[in-house]
Amino acid sequence: SSELTQDPAVSVALGQTVRITCQGDSLRNYDANWYQQKPGQAPVLVIFGKNNRPSGIPDRFSGSSSGDTASLTITGAQAEDEADYYCNSRDTSGKHLVFGGGTKLTVL
């Protein structure tokens, strides 16, 4: 089982705001990164570090954290945002990298 826990599925109405969470003890000491994966495609980094977006990622994507929980927020979700979202960070030992189980986002 993963040391990072994500809700399996979340839905959001088109144009509304959605928060996807990632919970784990290691997040008290390490930042989470976020990836978007669409069917049949490789994952894409959307947020890294505290709240940094790689070039080309829309500014409707943002990251935050509090205590043992990191969050990815999509403000004004678009149809093309429908995808699986994964968080990653280090485990509690700091020695290994781990992923959350993923959240399937449906845009209604």
Added chain:
Amino acid sequence: EVQLVESGGGLVQPGRSLRLSCAASGFTFDNYAMHWVRQTPGKGLEWVSGINWNSGTIGYADSVKGRFTISRDNAKNSLYMQMNSLRAEDTALYYCVKDRMLAVAGFFEIWGQGTMVTVSS
């Protein structure tokens, strides 16, 4: 254009070996750490191994430690994974991934398209 192209996957019997390769282009390869990340069909992602820019720091997931060996050849802009004693549970799509950092930081910035490994008798 930054590109990672994996090769070497295939069907292999349990207990046998396989070597994956990843050819990198479009960036200064020896300025970045590299990783292998795998994904079981229809399931989630699992970090397998990472290597820093000069091979001085290497890490493995507990599930593969002692069986898999990661290496890189900066002169050839290539990353490798030697996989021994393969098990059915190693069946997955294996991605070659570029980090944003010199160190094994876990910022998985660029992903290849993956090479499929199937372990079955």
